[in-house]
Amino acid sequence: MDKWDCRNLRLDGKAVLIAGAGGLGSAIARGVSEAGARVLLADLDLAAAKRVARTIQKKKGSCSACKMDILKPVQITRATRFCRQSLGGMDVAINCTGINIRKPSLNLTGKDWDRVLEVNLKGAFFFAQGAARTFIQQGRRGKIIVLGSVLSFSGMEDRAAYVASKAGLVGLTKALAVEWAPYHIHVNAVAPTFIPTSINRETLAGEFRKRLMDRTPFRRLGKPQDVVGAVIFLASDASDFITGHTIPVDGGWLSA
Numbered sequence: 225m226d227k228w229d230c231r232n233l234r235l236d237g238k239a240v241l242i243a244g245a246g247g248l249g250s251a252i253a254r255g256v257s258e259a260g261a262r263v264l265l266a267d268l269d270l271a272a273a274k275r276v277a278r279t280i281q282k283k284k285g286s287c288s289a290c291k292m293d294i295l296k297p298v299q300i301t302r303a304t305r306f307c308r309q310s311l312g313g314m315d316v317a318i319n320c321t322g323i324n325i326r327k328p329s330l331n332l333t334g335k336d337w338d339r340v341l342e343v344n345l346k347g348a349f350f351f352a353q354g355a356a357r358t359f360i361q362q363g364r365r366g367k368i369i370v371l372g373s374v375l376s377f378s379g380m381e382d383r384a385a386y387v388a389s390k391a392g393l394v395g396l397t398k399a400l401a402v403e404w405a406p407y408h409i410h411v412n413a414v415a416p417t418f419i420p421t422s423i424n425r426e427t428l429a430g431e432f433r434k435r436l437m438d439r440t441p442f443r444r445l446g447k448p449q450d451v452v453g454a455v456i457f458l459a460s461d462a463s464d465f466i467t468g469h470t471i472p473v474d475g476g477w478l479s480a
């Protein structure tokens with residue numbers, strides 16, 4: 225970027241692969257589409273990805289859907305190939321997949337631990353690797369965005385595997401940013417606070433909800449749309465000199 229221009233915050237002409245069509249992935253897909261991008265939405269749950277794609281198409285946005293298991297590198301390669309073929313390339317890859325298993329650590333099994341670390345950390349690595357290979361094959365720069373959490377930076381009971389996976393993503397983001405900067409690939413993360421979606425809706429009630437709100441200077445939980453601005457910024461040319469960072473979107477939760 226030689227000269228500042230507000231259009232640097234737009235995503236016109238960019239092709240974006242989004243993994244995960246859940247609460248945050250669907251809001252991010254809608255947001256990047258409204259910012260001008262063409263979107264391919266990939267999820268284990270193809271029906272969910274198709275539903276989100278249809279809502280975007282109804283608003284005249286460009287969005288298609290495909291099935292992808294983030295733990296299967298072959299399926300990631302297939303999704304990146306489909307992205308290049310159907311959208312004419314790939315400029316940005318955003319990982320919005322994730323799971324949580326909430327249990328007291330004294331009862332957490334090896335299977336629970338492996339499942340959470342696999343999807344949240346190994347899956348994030350496979351997805352970033354597939355995206356970076358695609359950017360390098362295309363011979364063009366690219367941006368990778370990871371979904372961390374406020375629990376990347378803070379502990380909480382009954383969430384040992386989730387907290388470990390999300391803290392790990394902060395390190396992974398830094399490691400890949402340093403390694404892939406020579407290819408002009410940016411790797412950054414956003415770290416949202418608690419937002420009611422299918423990953424946690426049933427837990428965000430009663431006393432726990434009150435405890436979260438009491439600690440949040442803005443006195444509310446997050447909404448999926450709160451995360452969209454930070455993601456668009458990291459996907460856009462406006463963030464061209466930023467890599468390796470994790471931006472909290474937390475209403476002040478981590479500062480309190």
Ligand SMILES: NC(=O)c1ccc[n+]([C@@H]2O[C@H](COP(=O)([O-])OP(=O)(O)OC[C@H]3O[C@@H](n4cnc5c(N)ncnc54)[C@H](O)[C@@H]3O)[C@@H](O)[C@H]2O)c1
Pocket residue numbers: 243244245246247248249266267268269272292293294295319320321322323343347371372373374415416417418419420421422423424
């Ligand atoms: N909602 C929150 O409070 C919150 C807060 C901080 C961070 N996050 C993170 O944001 C990301 C998105 O969360 P969300 O709230 O949208 O959750 P969600 O449950 O609504 O969506 C998660 C999506 O991931 C998909 N998925 C799960 N395993 C997969 C796999 N193996 N391959 C492909 N897709 C798979 C699911 O089908 C689902 O569509 C997660 O990484 C989550 O940890 C969420």
